[in-house]
Amino acid sequence: MSETVAAGGPPEQEAFLQLRDVAKNLGGNPVLAGVSLDVFEGDLLGLLGPSGSGKTTLLNIIGGFTDLDAGSVRIAGQDLTALPPHRRDIGITFQKYALFPHLTVFDNIGFGLRQRKVAAPELRQRVGEMLAVLGLTGLAGRYPRSLSGGEQQRVALARALAVRPRLMLLDEPLANLDAALRQRVRFEIREILRSTGVTSIFVTHDQDEAFALCDRVAVLRGGRIQQIGTPAELIYQPANAFVARFIGSPNVFEASVQHYDAQTQSIRFVRDRFTGAACVRAPLTPGTRVEVFVRPDEVVIARADDVQPAKFRVKDWVHLVSGREAWIEGPITLRARLPSEATHLERGAAVIPSWRPERAHAFAIEPAPPAAATT
Amino acid sequence: MMRVLVVLAVVFATLPGVIVVLASLTAGQSLAFPPQGLSLRWYEVIFADPDFRDALLTSLTLATITSLLAVSLSALAAISIVRYRSRATALIEAMLLSPLAVPHIVIGIGILQLYGYFGLRADLLTLTLGHLIITIPFALRMLITSLAGMDRQIEHAAASLGATPRAILFQVILPQMKMGLLGAAISVFILSFDDVALTVFLVQPGYTTVPIMLFGMAENQVLPSIHAASVILLLASWLGVILIDRLIGFDRFLFRDGPSG
Structure with a gap:
């Protein structure tokens, strides 16, 4: 430093x-x-x-x-x-x-x-x-x-x-x-x-x-x-x-790297049967354990159709001043913030979450660095 | 039940004072309770006594000087102890507070020996030094408490505005300690004015304080004039207590839990 x-x-x-x-x-x-x-x-x-x-x-x-x-x-x-x-x-x-x-x-x-x-x-x-x-x-x-x-x-x-x-x-x-x-x-x-x-x-x-x-x-x-x-x-x-965790109270979950794309500096990750994309700051080899951060307002949810098997279901809705927040449950639990005029999805509805890869951030999980202050 | 106990406690605490006041107002020739008629004649008698007037003057001078010195020295000591904590200040604090652990009578005997060794006679200086030893621990403890409750950042704010350490002492720290200083000064005055156990070793015939003089008078012949003199002591102490209550509030003075400022 x-x-x-x-x-x-x-x-x-x-x-x-x-x-x-x-x-x-x-x-x-x-x-x-x-x-x-x-x-x-x-x-x-x-x-x-x-x-x-x-x-x-x-x-x-x-x-x-x-x-x-x-x-x-x-x-x-x-x-x-x-x-x-x-x-x-x-x-x-x-x-x-x-x-x-x-x-x-x-x-x-x-x-x-x-x-x-x-x-x-x-x-x-x-x-x-x-x-x-x-x-x-x-x-x-x-x-x-x-x-x-x-x-x-x-x-x-x-x-x-x-x-x-x-x-x-x-x-x-x-x-x-x-x-x-x-x-x-x-x-x-x-x-x-x-x-x-x-x-x-x-x-x-x-x-x-x-x-x-x-x-x-x-x-x-x-x-x-x-x-x-x-x-x-x-x-x-x-x-x-x-910083990713501290700013914007994001969704946080662990996953492992499936593929690293050097051109876009992003990875595809997999968590149970759920795969997604996130950008990274350094090349990562497949199999690396990562922590993925994505803020709720970057998560888009769509009703699942018959072609794609639904992995997530709407669990609950929370009303916030800035809109509504959906809690969706699947291999992981995610929060997705939606503007209040967005389509309402009833509880239990099968949905698919997605986000723009550059809006999610993945960092390799390292053994905890020695913290400077223990208090 | 609680009420009864409270009433009993108040009666128990005030009765001696009430009896002394009433007895001092007697018109009779000898001590009697209840008093035989009311008059201030014994006050005339005591004030006519030049020895008493000398003793009263000595007591008042001694208490005033002790109070000023004990509070000034304790204030400086308290500031260095609270603001510059170190092993040295901890030692100074322990030394200044140590007389609390020694009975006044023992301190008195020790000082008597010391003064005798150096051939010092009873005068304002020797009495003041003795009284400082026993009153500084009280003043110091009060001032340390009053300082410890002060926000250190107020001094940082003053420094950031360009105040030198000296300006911070006189314009920020001492003004905030005003009530603590006043309370300590009044307490020290009362302690000094009332003290017998130490003072009895430091006085000598011709140079004495009111409490010691009363002690001597009571050994010979108990006349209502002693009571009149006692009432004067009592009034002086009450005046202090009333001043503390009016200026600071007695609860805050005792427990220091009021808001700062």
Whole structure:
């Protein structure tokens, strides 16, 4: 994992934030096992991973709150490793907001400007601007504990942005908001970050959030970056089984390779008497055990006619906001998401599932690689 | 049944105080309960006594200085113990808390020996040092609890906004500890103002505190003036308790489960 992963960014441009082989052990366990990452100026990068993947540790290292064991962190060519947090000029919003409980909203937002000895008239003006941008004007005199979660989130954002930091780190900014508010705040944050043009890293465990907010997303697991790419790249070209499983809650089943086609870089696989196609990232020999991933909305089901022997039957229907999902049972159980206007197939109907080969992904099952973090 | 027990407990706890207050208000020449008529004459007597006035001044000065010093030192110690955990800070914590395991009377005898060895006389300095030893463990424990409940990320947020470690201490940590500091200061004041077991070894004729003076008076002749002086001690302690309750809330002071801030 020592090669620099910088998919999407123009390669000739020097990255604004450069992480090189960043490693960190905590209590004997490697939390970060050599992370290299480039973030370009003005980028909004998502850092996506399950809990325990090392996201927060990485954020703490960039912020300067945790020392790294190996590797380097550079911003605009400057090595940050020996720089204390208060001289890094990095704005951070924390999951639990971490507002100053003893200060008003106005003084929370003005805190960073006070540290920079900004004169009172300019401070009032700049805090006023932040209050206006984030729709907090009426709340200037209130204390954090009297604010709603959404309001506290906006104060935290305003406080960090008021000093115009060169980099923004947002740690799970939506995790403590209820579902309805999350949707709205998500786009508010995107708009504000876009309008300020500040380079940002957005940490989340929620792929919808990462995809909705970010241009590029880095998937982290066990202290290693699994893949960096646009949301579309992560969905349609997952780099490994972990990314394929993590994104889009796919159908997952085991099968064995029947035939590898080098031209289309795809395989035909067989599972019991069911055969299908999937694309692969590397040549596979027949007989190799693979795991196949295919997202429900890629699975098409058709009523079986008399010619083809039906191997699947409709077991149940589930209604979702985005349509309906059929559970079909055969050699394996598959979920197939259908638009609500699609033909209804009664329970027990004989059906045949299919998908475009490039929409299914197969990865050889290897003995489990040593996980970087055991927790 | 529970009610009866509660009432009995309250009566048991308050009765001595009530009796002392009533007895101190007697108009008679000698101690009597119930009091013979009501008057403040014994308060006049005690306040007319220059020795008592000296002792009261000593007690108040001692308690105030002990309180300020114990809380300042404990606050600094608590911050390093909670924020910079290491073997060294664990050792410092254990040392500062260790007087809790030694009876005050034993500490008193030890200090008496030590002061005797160095030829130190009873004065504000020697008394304050003694009181610091017994009050710092209480203040430290309270402040460690109050700090441990604080969100470390608030300090990280301050640092990310450009606050130096010094600015974080004065603008972020200490303001958030305000209630804990106040509570510790009042507790230390009461502990110092009331202490007998240690103080009795540190005073000498001509330089004493109110509780020790009362102790001496009670050995000779029990007059209502002792009760009047006791009531003054009682009022000072009550004032502290009422202040804690008004400012912090007594439940939070004892159990520390209230919301932060």
